[in-house]
Every structure is written in structure tokens, then in C-alpha cells.
Amino acid sequence: MPELVVLHYTAMDGANAALARLCDPTAEVSAHYLIGADGTLWQMVDETMRAWHAGAGQWRGIVDVNSRSIGIELDNCGDHPFSAPQMNTLEGLLPTILERWGIPVDGVIGHSDMAPGRKHDPGPRFDWARLERLGLAAARGTGAPPETPDPERFRRLAAEVGYTADVDDATLLQAVRLRYRPGARGPLVPADFSPLDQPALWT
Template identity: 50%
Template sequence: MRCPERAIARLSDPEAEVSAHYLIDRQGRVVRLVPESERAWHAGAGAWGPVRDVNSHSIGVELCNDGQMPFAHAQMNALQLVLRGIKARWSIPAARVIGHSDCAPGRKVDPGPRFDWTRFARLGLAAPTPGGEAEGDLQNALARAGYTSNASIEAKLAALRLRHRPHASGPADSRDLGILKGLAGQAAIDPVPANG
């Protein structure tokens, strides 16, 4: 949503069954909606790696943006500070900073193609896009890299590309598999704790 007041109202409405720990508006104002130690309902039925209840194992940050407009400079600066603090307080490695589109492919597309993942990777606040090419089975490569939701293989590939290759199209290729191989290597170094 573009309007922070409408976003706050929706994220605070129990009937909407959606919430987040933080909301950052386009002016960089950070609104804390749920304490970090409590569960928020921002990921829906998301999955990442062995985690099947992402809501109980994550801190949700929502950005006021309709998905089509560029992200405001003040908003990105505020997000940078919020992420730095969350990562420090909870010892979260960069490989575990994901978007809704990563954990809920096919259902969610945010933060969207205009989000500057490269900036946050360069700052150590998100995983960088691995280089190289590889061969192998796409479904297994997606699962090893963390894309373990029940979404279709096409939705998972679209989510991978949305974040790491936003201009790619067509069938999966050796570059997609190279990215997945690199992401799986990062996950192996820093495995996500399993849960029920």
C-alpha cells in the first residue's frame, strides 16, 4: 500500500489476519507494530528451507510501496538501519534475509522487481547473487537453495529470478542452476534451524 495510515490500519486489524513487526513508510518513518519477540502474521503459509512456519521464525518488515513505484531513498536508508539492528540482536546471517516472494512463491511478489537487493547484499544485509553456471535437476536445486514451499516449480523459478535475475525469461538455464548452487552453498554454511 502507498498510504502508511491505511497500511497500519490493515496490519492492526485482527479480522485482516495479517501483521508485521515493522512498517517503513516512504519518508523513512519506522513504525513498530509487534514486538520482535512475538509472532506476527506476515508470511502466511510460507516455507524456507526446513522451516514450515516462517511466521514463528522470522521478523517481518513491510514497506509502503505498491510494487510498481521506485523505493524512496529515505525508506531504503531506514530499512538498512532496521535490518542491521535485527541481524545484530538475533544473529541472523545474510543468507536468511529473504523476501515474501522467496518464502511464498506464486502467492507473494513483494518486495518486487524494483527492490535493490544488490545494495543490501553489498552491505552484508542480504545474500549476494552467486556467480557461475551449473547443470542438474532444477527441483532439487531449488530445494537445496531454500525454495521448499508447495508452490509449482515455475513459481519457484519465477521467485528466484525476481530476486536474482529480474530480467531473465524462458526456461531454466545453467545460469539459474549456478545461482541455486551458490545459494545452496551459503545455506550449507549457515543452515536454517529445523522446526515442525
């Protein structure tokens, strides 16, 4: 049964190219849905079936993410904003999936969240804050930043949110920033803690 929804970008030359690849059995890659830049929605794999979209990684201790998730590909290369029609279609699709399978909003994640360092989609131009405002992704924390940026505390907070993949500190920081502070660079700073400072949403 699906417990997660994983968002991706296609990183291909248009939706038709992505559709051809995702439907090619020799490519050994697939997803449940593809949303074009113009808002067109294609379903390629039934939600009850396993799709090959996530690969190696982990979220909330779930290792075989392919078997426990629904994958949504977005026609984008990650270097420009996602179009309004595309986001509108996504925002119409997500509630139906979440309701159908009883998936909580904290189960909506990016590929980069569950595969830190290996994957970067849906990328820094994806509007996570917009999904949060609509109640379609877990709201970020609003806690006061610590005076001293302790890496151990950062790792603990990240794990409580769901970042349980076994990666080094720099890779974890990059993944968290892709989701919450995509413009941030450099070493760990107090501002990196605030988005993670929230009540644990799972046990």
C-alpha cells in the first residue's frame, strides 16, 4: 500500500520524450503519472502497481520506496519555474491520491529528500511553499534558530522530519536546503534549523 508520493522532474526535452521513455520497457524506469508543462496529465501505471521511479534511498526508515510510493513526474529540467498549468494539475491530483490511500501530507516528498546526494529533483525551482500553503505538503517548522549550529542536533531534527538515509553531514544539509532553503550555500548555519523545528509527524 502506498505511504508516500514522490515528486520528480523529467530532465528531458519535453513531455513527449519523457512519455516515450517512461513507457519503454527496456528503459527500466517508470512512474505512475506524468504532468506536462501545459498541464496535461498522463497515467502510465495503476496506483496499485509498483513503478520504477525512486531507486535507492530511504525516507522515514522506508528503504524500498518504489514499493511504498506513487511517483509523479513533472515536465521540467529543474532550471526554471514550474508552470502555472502544471502546478494546477498537480494540486488537483495530489488530494485525490492522498485521500484514496490515506497518505498524510508529510508523505509528499521530493526525490532528493529520499535519495540525498544521488538525486536533486524536483529541484530548487519547485515551489514547496505553495504546496505547504495549500495543505498538500508538510508545513515547515517555525522554531527559533539556535545560537550555535550543532550538526548532531541538525541530524536529529532532520531524522524526525523523515531524512533517515545514511549520508554524511554535507549531503544531508544539501538535501534539506533543496527542500527548505534552496538559495543557501556554505556551512551549516542557525537558519537551517528553523524549517526542521516542528513536532514529529510520524513514529
